[in-house]
Each structure stands twice: as structure tokens, then as C-alpha cells.
Amino acid sequence: MMEGLAVAAGKVAFSLFVLLNFVMLLTWAERKQSALMQDRIGANRASIFGFTWLGLFHPLADALKMVSKEDFVPAGANRGLHAVAPFVALFFALISFAAIPFGDQLWIGRHPVNLQVIDLNIGLLYVFAAMSMGVYGFVLAGWASNNNFSLLGGLRAASQMISYEITIGAAVIGLVMVFGTINLQTIVHRQGELLLGFLPAWGVFYQPLGFLLFVTAAMAETKRAPFDLPEGESEIIGYFLEYSGIKFGMFLMTDFVETVVVAGLVATLFFGGWQFPYLYRDGFHLPGGGILVLSQQVVCVIQVLTFLSKLAFFCWLSLLVRWTFPRFRYDQLIRLGWQMMLPLSILNVVVTGGVLLLLHR
């Protein structure tokens, strides 16, 4: 019992450590990456004893600043909900990461440890459910601020969530039909096989259209450019208009956490999660026939690093998209959701079903 608890605590700690560090690094990466893309240098001023370390102290400085800034609540605001809203948003963003596996089983002595915080057989549903709960935080924030602009921002957030949640679900149905499960760990296991003898059996090869739809919709879900209509901090201003200090920081964190979660989800569903091509539990089995035997622990470490690398790559991609494309207009956003992506995702389900029917016959 105690062992089980310790193991669970360890997994939670590891997963939170990874998640929060990614968030912190993302705030840095967002600045530095956008700078590089735009021929700039980016934040490089924060220093400790004269060391700037490529601006890596900026997240620290930001945290300090946000904690020490005045926590302002506007007059007439609902103080309770105003305070609760950022916690709601951040909490659900954080827990949605729990169902994503970051490795295969690790054997400690004779005990197998599943490298996943919670091994649910409805893992995918859990992630979707947790992520869509987050929108309550945004709507609450908008409403509790007693500011019409905040409220409009909150409403935009709600309608955007509704529009894209359906596409996310529908885009993944095809994948679920292919793999026949919604247990994320099982989905990753299934992707460890080979297609045609050399191609990793990753979801993206089964469901290219589903992948595109999912990535697009998931980005909309993270509310980042070009889908940042609920926030639009510089012009159209959003639900967190009346927030300052660390509460504002929590909303900001929520964005980045969701970015990481979505990156993890994309990696898990379409790019084999922690699977390294040709790496099996006992080592590498190259398609030509070569075998490299590795100990189970080493394999595990490679798997975790693989997962983290994929995570990092999709985060990077998310930033790249965010700094490349301009924001949608609101009617464009809604039209894209309902008139393009939803029909396409349903088409994807129908076609997948037809193909599967043909293959099984």
C-alpha cells in the first residue's frame, strides 16, 4: 500500500515537474523563438550577478513580478468567483496531463510501474473532459470581473470551446476506430507495431486528415494565436482584462499548460507517444534484421526522453504557428469550426468506417 502511494506520488511529482518546467521554459521559448523568427534577440536583460544565460532568468523575474504586484479586484466584481476563476482554469489544465503516458512499464525490482499517472481505460475521454472543464474558469473570470469587455471575452471563449470541442472529438473517432480503444497507453502500444514492415504504425499514417483536423482544433482549444480571440490582450481584450498579479499569471500559465497538454496528446495519438521506432522492450530490432539488446531500464529512459522530445517538438511547432499566422476574424473562426472542420471530421469518420469495413470483410 505504502509502496503504491510512494510510486503514485513519484509519478505525480515527475509529471508535474515536467509539465511546470515546460511551462516555464515555454514563456522563455516564446520570447526567444519569436525573436529568432523576427531577426531580433529577445529578452536578455534579467541577470543574476551579471549572468544573463540567454535570458533564462526572465521566467523567474516574471514570477517574482507577478507575485509582488498588486492583486486588484474591480469595484462591483464578484470577489469570490473572481478569485476562484483562475484556479479552476489552471487546475483542469494541469490534471488533464495525468492520463497521458510518458513511458512503458518500468521494472523496479520485481514490481512493474506503469509510467502514466492514472491508467484509465477511458483515458481519452478523461483528457477531453478535463480540458473542456477549463472553460468554466474563463467564463467565470469574464463574468465575475463586472466588466463588459471581460464578459464578451468570456463569451467568446465559451463559444470557441463549443465550436472546436466537437471537432476534436470527431477527429479522434477515426483513430479510435482504427485502434479500437480509448485507453491512451494501449493506443501508444498499438503504435509500436510496424506498417509494411518498416513504417512505424503511428496514428498520423492511419489518419492524416484526422491529424490535421485534430491539430487545428487543439490549437483553437489552447486559445493561442491565430485562435486567441478570447484573449487578444493588445486589442480586443479578453476575459482576464481585470486580472493582475499572480491571478493573471495563472491564466497565462493555463495557456502554456494547455499547449503542453495538447502537444502531449498529439504526440500520443498520432506520433506514437513514447515509442521510439524499432525500439522494443529488449532493445532495437532494425527492419534489416539487426538486433541491439538493451536493458529494460535503458529502454525506459530512451522512451521517456523520446516522449519529452516529441513534446518539445510539438510545443515548438505550436509557437511557430503562433508567430507565423495572423489572428482570425471572429466570423471566420466560427465558420471554420462549423462549416469546414466539423463536416470534414464527420467525413473522416465515415470514410474510416468504410475502409475498415472493407478490410475486415
Next chain:
Amino acid sequence: MPTLTIDGQPITVSKGTTVIQAAEALGIYIPRYCYHPGLSIAGSCRMCLVEIEKAPRLEVACYSQAADGMVVHTITENVRLARRSVLEFLLSNHPLDCPVCDQSGECDLQNYYMEFGLYQSRFLENKIKRRKAYPIGPHVMLDNERCILCSRCVRFCDEVSKSHELGIVNRGERSEIALYEGRELNNAYSGNVIDICPVGALTERDFRFQCRVWYLNRTASICPGCARGCNIEIHYNVLRPYQSKGKRILRIKPRFNPAVNKWWICDEGRYGFRHIDASNRLRECEAQTADGVIPLGMETALKTAAAWIGESIEQHGKDSVGFFLSPELSNEDLYAILKLARHLGISKIDFRNPGEHPGFEDNFLIRGDKNPNRRGCVELGLYHRQRENGGWMAEEIKQGTLRMLVAFLQDLSLEPEFKAALVSLKRLIFVGSNSNATSEQAGLVLPSATYAEKNGSFTNFQGRAQRFERALVPLGDSLPENELIARIAAHFRMPEQPFEREQLLLDLRAEFPFFDQSTLDPPDVELAYQTTIAQREHA
């Protein structure tokens, strides 16, 4: 009666009128330096050249007499060319130090050069250096380099002040304005040469570098210095207080009035504005208590004053209160006091009589009576010659029948009999602008506004009631006397309306027909000579 045509407009003038005067009558302004309507004609500057048909060359308008059938063109190409050349000569030795010259802004060299000048100088030779910026009298500074030798100042000293201090010495390009050694320009009207100097050669020592003239605001007023009531313009600067070290009024200029002072004013009047921004100005109400002098709010002070008067009348009768007025008060102030006195039934009103000790007097402008409104007091029936100098009041104070006195402006302790009597006076209220020995003795002091800070009128010795306008906001808490009286009167249930300025004037004229006949015109009918030029230039 010759009839001539100037710039196409016909005009008939009396014989002996010059062309420049005829043009002036038509509203046509001809530039000039040496010509001044108040002085003899010199014809030395050649600036007023005009074209007269059938004349072989351009003529000076100031010296040419109007003749029948004369056709004059004041502005033709030839005239422009001539004026440009005249200006070029006048400026050949001018230092062009406008940046440091106090005249700039009201300088005719600048004004005419802007209109007719040759903008690109052709002058390559060295300019003649002369003595710059030295005082030639208590009020006047001379700069020989800037002088254009129009000789206005020389003629002024010869013809108006008749003191003959100035002359033009040497010859040709070395000529310059000078005094005889050991003399100085210290006649009683010396300041006028500053006004009539068309350039920056003669400038005011007192005004020197205090303020640029274009920062000054101007308000028409009446000089309170003597019974002449010279028309003046107050030049003040309130927007840039740092420049004049807190002084608001920077200079007084005479205002043209042919019936009173013409273009001139005496130096005493010109510099008689110091008390307005002096350090002994009373800024707030004060009360004498056992703990010494304490400041009071205006409302409290007026309430106290009314209560004192009321108590005294109630306890000791109407004859226990007296008003001691000053001939420096305006007609409106006096009339307001009169109204209050009538309402309260107070009959003991008197003045100090400086007529007994007449000051310096001459047969030009300066009057021996140094009070601006004695005639007004007489016409209002307040001034009784048989009661000499208010001495009877001192007597009554000593006897104890007069228990309370409201004194306006005057320092009572200057009179020996009052000085002794004041000690036995029970209550003394002093209303005035500056502190003096009486204000220090008074139980209650109400600060009043000076003539520059209120509207009103003075009646001069000729019997002309002349209006003056408010230039400045009263200093501190001070208020015009008629307003103080109106607010005291309100405590005696007198309505405010009869004390309002226009109503006060209407009542005054209705009650005293004298003021109906005299000239209570608004003061800005005619402006000072210098101002006229400036305004025409900018029109």
C-alpha cells in the same frame, strides 16, 4: 478752407493744416519718426514722404500745408522706394541690438522696416561705435547708438517741459543727443521722452529688462496721483510672474486725452504705482486682540464690523459712530458709504483736508491737491469746508461722544489732534490697502483694493468724472470699498442690488445731476499715442 484729395478721398481742412494731419483725419496713417502732434515740426526724419501731384519730387507730409486742389498719394511705388532708402540710411549706423533692446515690440524702426524695409542689408562698412546704455537722469537711459536723431526728445524738453536739458551736439554722422556736463534729465516730466522716442535710444531705467513689452497686458485707467486725473494705461504682467519678481504692474503710460493731459504725464504719476505691489499691502482682515494681531476670515471680519456698528448705535445712539473718509475713494465708493450712512442714520462724516498743505504745483499738469477725487466728494455733498480737517471729530472723541470710527485709507495719526484723540477712541475700524500707523492701532482692519484692482471713477478738478477699469485681481482677500460696504450693509438688512455697479451709477446720476452732465465715458475712447501707432501697425 482748402479741399484736397488724399488717396482718392476728398477732405476739407482748415487753413494751415498739414498733409499728415489731414491724412490722419481720414484715417490714413503716414509713417513718421520726428513728427509728433504735440511738438513743433522738425521735418528731419524724411519718413513721411508722400507723392503730391504736380510737385517735382516727394514731399514731407508733416511739413507740407494742405492746399486747395492738392492731390496726395501716400503709398505709391516711389514712396515705398523712398521710405526704404530712408530706412536704409537710418539703420546704417544702428546697432541692430533688438534682442537686448527694451523698445523691441513697440519700436517704429522695427515696425516700418517690416513694412518698407530692404531685407537684405547692403551695408558693408563698419558702424560708428557710440556710448551705449548710460543713465542721463533718474528715470531715463540713453543709448546713442540706437538714436536716429529725430529730435523729439530735444523738442519735448524745449517746448513742453521747457527745461532745455537735451541738445544735439557735433555734426554729420558724429551728431548725437547729449546733455551739458553736470546736468541731468531730471525735470518733472522727464519720463515722457521715453514714450515719444520712436526707437530704443531712450528707455526706462525702472522698467529695464523687467519684461518684454509683448507680454504686457494693458488696461485704461486714471492716475490717482493728483487732482488732474491724467488718463493712463496700466501695463501689467501676470502670466509670467517669475520675470518681474512678483511685481504685477510694470509701468504706467499716459493715454491721450486732449482735455486733460494731452499725451503727457508727470514722473510722479508715472512711478506712483509702487504701493500696489508693496510689501505693506494688507492682504487679509486682521483683528487686534489681547494676544496681539490675529488674521480673520472675510466673513467673520465683516460680521464683526457690522456687529460693532450695530452695538454702538444701539447702546450709545447714532451719533456715537463716525465715518472718516478719504478723497482718494472713487465716486462709487463714496456713494456706497453715503447710502449705508443714510440707512443707519449716521451723520458724522468728514475728511482730512490736505488742501491746507498744498503740495508741489505747476502750471502744466501737476496739481497741488494730491487727491484724485476731492471734487467728487464736494459734489456728493460730503465735504464741508467749515468743518476744518475733521478737527471737530478729534474733539468729540476726546469728549467721549464719538465712540467709534470707521476710517478709510487715510493715516489719521498724521494729524496731531487725532494722534492724541485716537487713544481715547473705543473702537476703530480701518479700511485701506496699505498698512500705516492707523491700521496698526485699529481694532479691526479690512483690506481694500487699489485703483488698479477695481472699477470706478474719479472726478478731477475740472469736474470731469473719469472712469477707470480693473486691471488686476485684488491682492489676497482685499475687496473694493464699495463691495466691503455692500457686504456690511447686507448685515443691516440692506438689499444687495442698489450696490451693484451699474445700479449704483444710475442712482448716483439720478440723485446728483452733476454726474449726469460730466463725462463718465468708458475710458477706452482714445488711446495713448504710442499704442495708437502699434495698433494701426497691426490693424
Next chain:
Amino acid sequence: MEEIVKVPKQAEKGSGLTFWQRTYVPEIVRGLKLTAAHFFGNLAVHIFHLLGLWTEHRGAATVQYPEEMRGYSSRLRSLHRLTKRADGSPRCVACMMCETICPASCIYIVAAEHPDPNIEKYPESFDIDLGKCVFCGFCVEVCPEDAIRMDTHILDFAAYSREEMIWDIHRLLNNEPRRAEGIGQIRKMK
């Protein structure tokens, strides 16, 4: 000869787009390719810089102010200075032209008598409230003595209070011009 110029009247929706462009996907990829190319290119340059290589090539357009500064145009209107005579006294004769022309009313001059009658007038105090100044340069244009200039190239004169933004005659007289070599050239400040 009439030249025929095609004037686009109005952007029409979806006009002239091919099918693939209308699906967005290839265009999105093209956009990502462009930004990614910049990203990797600059990343490589910065890595070279860290290794001390290829330093003459700047990896970014950014000027690292205040360690680096660009040379400004000589016509730039920057912080004022009062010029001096040979003996170190101000050239200003307190003629008040600048105070008069100043549209922001930020110049305050008090004139006084100079012992030398050839100078006559000098500024006893000359304050410029830089918090009010709009840097129009009229004061420089209007000065008859070339006593005030705005050529110091000093732009960093911020202060923590309004009082400190008012520069008096001593500060204005001792403003040493700070000049860079060429317009737009970046140089390191030490």
C-alpha cells in the same frame, strides 16, 4: 500616349486563388517554412557567435541600447544646450524670443543687467521644463544669437520627478554634445 495601368478596384473574396491555395494547407506550410527558415538561420548565427565565429555578421536587427547606439542624423532635435562665449559665459542675451515662440511655454527666462554695456542683458536664470517641451525646435530657429541648440544627441534625460525635468542654466550650459560617427551606424558604448 495613354498608358494603361491596371488599378485593382477592390480585393474580391477568394478571387484568383487556385484550389490548393483555397484549401490553405500548402500556403500554411509555405508560411511555416519561411518563419522556420528564419528561426534556424538565426539560431545558427547565434550559435556561431557563442562559439566566437562569424561575429561580423549580426544575427539580429536589434540595437542593444544602451550598450550600443546608432549614430543620429545631425538634424535630429535632441536635448537642448546653451552655447558659450569664448570666456565661458552664456551667449544668450535673454531676448525672450525662444520663450515667446515656444508653443509649449516650457522656457522660463529672467533677464538681468550685465556689467558690460556692450552685452547689456544676460539671463539670470534660464530654465527649460523638459516635461513640457515638445521638441519642435522653434527656439533654435528663432534665436538671434545662436545661443540655444538642440544638437547634443542626448535623448536619455528621464527623471524621477517633475522638478528634476526642469533644467537650469548650469545644466544647459554644460551639456556636452554626444556624437556618433555616421548616421545609422551602430557603435558600442563603454
Next chain:
Amino acid sequence: MSLETLSDQLLAEISEILAKHPQRRPALLPILHACQRRNGYISPEIERAVAELLGIPVIDVREIITFYTLLLPKPVGKHHLQFCTNLSCHLQGAEESVAAACRRLGIEEGETTADRRFTVTTVECLGACDMAPAMQVNDDYYANMTSDRVNELLDKLS
């Protein structure tokens, strides 16, 4: 500053002049000439006495004296050397003769020698352009003055 400054002969001469003039002011110039003849120059005392005598402001007398260069407000030497430096004389080298005279006498232009014998001044046109450069010593004209001739003249005079 009184009439006592004027000698009796001078006063007699002045009253003679005044007799010829119905108005007093026009008599000023002849009176000043008379004073200068008697006194060699017009001192401030004489200036004031004349003003008082005629009843006109003293500054008016000063104006006249400074206007006419022939009226001398300062004493001059026994021989008043007046060099014309106007156009014709200047072109013929008048400056050289002035310089020669000054060098010889050891004074500057406009000064008088210590022994009060010579004064050198430059004047405007003497109306003797035909004999330029010309000069005048007291009331006598001298023509074609070169530096040598100036020296000769000074030898003769001293």
C-alpha cells in the same frame, strides 16, 4: 559762470554785435567768433557766460560750438596746422604729410605739443583742391604739401 569771465573789451565788442541784431539768438555766432578771437578758444566758462548773456540754454551754445569745427572748444597751439584729408588731397598723399608732421612733432593727430606751439588736426575740404594736398596754418594756406615741404615749413615756424 558769470559775466565776469568776459573781459571788458570782449563785452564791448559783444554789445556792438548785439546792437546790430534785433533778435538775440542770431547774434550767437558772431559773439562766439569774437570770443574765440580774443581768447584763442571757447572755454566752458565763456560758453556759460554767453548763454547767460543771451538768455538761451547753455546746451544750445554747446550745439553751435560742436557743430562748427572752426569754433574750438579746446585750446590749440600757437600754430594750428590743419591738413585737408578730403578726396583730392587724400589722392595726392595728404596722409603722408600728416604723418610727417606728427613724426616731426612727436604727437598724434589732434594733439598739441607740450610747449603749446603746434597743434595738428585733419580737416575736411579747405576748398583748395587745385593745390592739393593743401593745408592751413592759422589763417594762411599752404599748397602742394609733401613730407619735405611740411618739414621745411616746420623749420621755418620753429
